[in-house]
Amino acid sequence: MFKFAPYVLKSLWRHRSRTMLTVSGSAVALFVFCFVGSVQRGLSRLTEDQEALRTLIVFQENRFCPTSSKLPEDYVRTAAKLPGVKDVVPIKVFTNNCRASLDVVVFNGMPPEQLRSSRNLKLLSGSWGEFDSRTDAAVVGAAVAQRRQLKVGQRFTIGEVTVSIVGIFRSSVPAEDNYIYTHLDFLQRARGQSSVGTVTQLEVHLHDSADPDQVAAAIDAQFRNGPIATSTRSKGVFQRDTLSDLAELIGFAHWLGYACVGLVLALVATTTVMAVQDRIKEHAVLQTLGLRPGRIFRLVLAESVLQSTAGGLLGIGAGLGLLAWGGFAVGAEGVTISFNPSLDLAVSGALVSAIVGVLAGILPGWQAARTEIVTALRYG
Amino acid sequence: MALVEIRRLTKQFRKGDEVITPLQEVNLDIEAGDFVSLMGASGSGKSTLLNAVAGIDRPTSGEIVINGSDITKLSRGSLADWRAANIGYIFQMHNLIPVLTAYENVELPLLLLPMSAMERQKRVEIALDAVNLRDRANHYPRQLSGGQEQRVGIARAIVANPTIIVGDEPTGDLDADTTEQILELVQRLNSELGMTLLLVTHDPKVAALAPRQLRLEKGKLIEKGREVALVGGDFQERSD
Ligand SMILES: Nc1ncnc2c1ncn2[C@@H]1O[C@H](COP(=O)(O)OP(=O)(O)OP(=O)(O)O)[C@@H](O)[C@H]1O
Ligand SMILES: [Mg+2]
Numbered sequence: 202m203f204k205f206a207p208y209v210l211k212s213l214w215r216h217r218s219r220t221m222l223t224v225s226g227s228a229v230a231l232f233v234f235c236f237v238g239s240v241q242r243g244l245s246r247l248t249e250d251q252e253a254l255r256t257l258i259v260f261q262e263n264r265f266c267p268t269s270s271k272l273p274e275d276y277v278r279t280a281a282k283l284p285g286v287k288d289v290v291p292i293k294v295f296t297n298n299c300r301a302s303l304d305v306v307v308f309n310g311m312p313p314e315q316l317r318s319s320r321n322l323k324l325l326s327g328s329w330g331e332f333d334s335r336t337d338a339a340v341v342g343a344a345v346a347q348r349r350q351l352k353v354g355q356r357f358t359i360g361e362v363t364v365s366i367v368g369i370f371r372s373s374v375p376a377e378d379n380y381i382y383t384h385l386d387f388l389q390r391a392r393g394q395s396s397v398g399t400v401t402q403l404e405v406h407l408h409d410s411a412d413p414d415q416v417a418a419a420i421d422a423q424f425r426n427g428p429i430a431t432s433t434r435s436k437g438v439f440q441r442d443t444l445s446d447l448a449e450l451i452g453f454a455h456w457l458g459y460a461c462v463g464l465v466l467a468l469v470a471t472t473t474v475m476a477v478q479d480r481i482k483e484h485a486v487l488q489t490l491g492l493r494p495g496r497i498f499r500l501v502l503a504e505s506v507l508q509s510t511a512g513g514l515l516g517i518g519a520g521l522g523l524l525a526w527g528g529f530a531v532g533a534e535g536v537t538i539s540f541n542p543s544l545d546l547a548v549s550g551a552l553v554s555a556i557v558g559v560l561a562g563i564l565p566g567w568q569a570a571r572t573e574i575v576t577a578l579r580y581g
Numbered sequence: 582m583a584l585v586e587i588r589r590l591t592k593q594f595r596k597g598d599e600v601i602t603p604l605q606e607v608n609l610d611i612e613a614g615d616f617v618s619l620m621g622a623s624g625s626g627k628s629t630l631l632n633a634v635a636g637i638d639r640p641t642s643g644e645i646v647i648n649g650s651d652i653t654k655l656s657r658g659s660l661a662d663w664r665a666a667n668i669g670y671i672f673q674m675h676n677l678i679p680v681l682t683a684y685e686n687v688e689l690p691l692l693l694l695p696m697s698a699m700e701r702q703k704r705v706e707i708a709l710d711a712v713n714l715r716d717r718a719n720h721y722p723r724q725l726s727g728g729q730e731q732r733v734g735i736a737r738a739i740v741a742n743p744t745i746i747v748g749d750e751p752t753g754d755l756d757a758d759t760t761e762q763i764l765e766l767v768q769r770l771n772s773e774l775g776m777t778l779l780l781v782t783h784d785p786k787v788a789a790l791a792p793r794q795l796r797l798e799k800g801k802l803i804e805k806g807r808e809v810a811l812v813g814g815d816f817q818e819r820s821d
C-alpha cells in the first residue's frame with residue numbers, strides 16, 4: 202500500500218489550495234470539538250469524581266450564592282461529633298460574581314492546617330511557610346494566575362478583599378486550580394460587613410465505612426431546630442446542583458461538537474468527491490495498468506483520511522495548546538468548571554477525525570472503484 | 582497452441598430496441614512474436630476488439646484464451662491482476678498520470694508485481710533507455726513534448742515485460758515526424774525485443790509496417806482478403 206504513497210501525496214499537493222482549505226476546515230471543526238469536549242469533561246469530572254461523592258457539603262438551606270449562606274462556625278464541632286464523620290472543614294467562600302461567568306474569582310478561606318490536610322496542592326512557586334505566617338496570605342491556583350497574570354509577591358484586590366500572593370499552586374483536581382485559598386479568619390474579617398463567627402459552608406470528610414446519604418441526613422436533622430437549617434449534599438451533587446443552569450448549556454454545546462463532526466464529514470466528502478470526479482479517466486488508466494478496484498477504493502480513502510486527520514491533528518493541537526495556556530474556566534456561585542487539555546481528549550479527537558475521514562471517503566471511493574474502464578477512457 | 586486464441590467472440594451493444602454488433606463470432610490466433618495491425622472503418626469495432634483482448638472490456642460471448650487462461654471467465658479483481666502481469670497498453674492520448682514524473686509513471690505497473698526495489702529501478706531504467714528518455718526521468722508529463730509523452734507511455738507499456746502489447750491508434754494524436762519516431766520504436770519492440778504487438782490504426786502506412794494486417798468489416802475479421810477461419814478441429818474441441 203505504501204508504494205502508492207507518493208501518488209496519493211502528490212495528488213493532494215496538485216490541488217493544494219483545495220487540500221489546504223479542506224484541512225483548515227477540518228482543523229477549525231476539531232478545534233471547536235476539543236474545546237466543547239474539554240468543557241464537558243470538566244463538568245463530568247466535578248460531578249462524577251469518586252472523592253467528590255464521598256465528601257459532603259453543608260450549606261444553608263434554600264440558599265444559593267455563597268454570599269447568602271451563613272452557618273454558625275460552631276456547627277463545626279457539632280457536626281464533627283456525628284458518627285461516620287472524620288473531619289469537618291469550615292470554609293468561607295467569597296466570589297466576585299455569583300452569576301455564570303468566564304472570569305470568576307473565588308476565594309476560599311480555610312484554616313491553614315486543614316487546607317493542607319484536605320487538599321492536594323503542589324506549590325509551583327512561593328512557600329507554605331509564608332502562607333502560615335501572614336494573615337493576608339493567599340495561594341493562587343495556576344489557572345487563575347495564568348488568566349489574571351498573577352505572580353508571587355503581588356497584591357491582588359477583588360472588591361474589598363486584598364490579599365498578598367505567597368504561592369501559586371497546581372492541584373490534583375483541575376477545578377481547584379481556579380481557586381484562591383486564604384486563611385479563614387482573614388476572609389471572615391476582610392469583608393465589608395463583619396462575618397466573624399459564620400462560614401459559608403462546611404466540608405465534611407467521612408470515614409471509609411460511613412454511608413454519605415445517612416450522614417447527610419443526620420447532619421440536616423441535627424441542625425433542623427438550630428438557629429439556621431442546613432442542606433447537606435455530596436460535593437458532586439452540590440456542584441451539579443449549583444451548576445445546573447450551566448450544565449444544561451454545556452449539554453447543549455455537546456450538540457455543537459457533533460455538528461462540527463458532521464461539518465468535517467460533509468467538507469471532506471465534498472472535496473473527495475470532487476477529487477474523484479476530476480480523475481475518472483485517471484482511475485480508468487490505473488485500472489488498465491492492473492490496479493484492482495479495491496486498491497483504487499483504498500487510495501481514495503487514504504486521500505480523505507489524510508486530509509481529515511491532518512486537519513484534525515492541527516485543530517486538536519491548537520485547541521489543546523490554547524487550553525493549556527489559557528487556564529480557562531467557567532463558574533457560577535463559587536463553583537468552577539475548568540477547561541483542561543487531556544491525552545484522552547487528544548486521542549478521541551484524533552480518532553474522530555480518522556473515522557470521519559474513512560466515512561467521507563467511502564462513497565467517492567466506491568464511485569472511483571466501480572469506474573467502467575472503457576467508458577471512462579472514452580469520455581473522461 | 583497460439584499465444585492468443587479468440588473464439589467466436591461476439592460483442593453487442595443494446596440501445597433500446599436497437600442492437601449494434603461490432604463483433605460477430607470473431608476468431609483469431611496470434612502467435613508469440615507476431616506483429617498484427619488492425620484497420621477498419623470508424624465504428625467497425627477495432628477498439629472493442631482490442632479492449633476485449635486487453636481485458637478492460639467484457640465480450641457478450643466467446644472465449645479469449647491468452648497464455649492458456651480464458652480471461653472472459655476471470656473476476657474483476659483477478660482480471661486486474663492478470664492485466665498487470667500480461668498487458669501493456671499504449672493509449673492514443675498517452676494518459677500519463679500528471680502528478681508523477683516520467684520515472685514514476687513507468688514504475689507504476691511494477692508496483693503491482695512482486696519485485697524488489699532494486700529490480701524495479703533496473704527495469705524502469707531499461708525501459709526508459711529503450712525509448713531514449715533516460716535524461717527526462719525526473720520530468721513531469723507537462724514538461725515533455727507530445728512525442729516524448731507518448732514514448733513514456735510506451736516505456737510504461739513495456740516495462741513489466743507483458744505477454745502482449747496493445748495499442749489503440751498510438752500515433753493518432755501526433756504529427757508526421759513524431760509518428761515516424763514512434764513507429765520506428767514500435768517496430769524495434771517487435772523486431773529486436775521480440776514483443777507481441779496488436780496495433781489498431783487508421784493509417785495504412787502504419788498498418789503496412791506489420792507483417793500481419795487485419796481488417797474489421799461488418800463484424801468480421803478479414804485477413805488477406807478472406808475472413809479469418811480456423812481449422813475446425815481446434816475450435817470444435819473447445820466448445821464441447
Ligand atoms: N458503450 C457503448 N454503447 C453503445 N454502443 C457502443 C458502445 N461502445 C461502442 N459502441 C459502438 O460499437 C461500435 C464499435 O465501436 P468501436 O469504438 O470499437 O469502433 P472503432 O472501430 O474503434 O472506431 P474508431 O475508429 O472511430 O475508433 C460503434 O458503432 C460504437 O458506436
Ligand atoms: Mg477506436
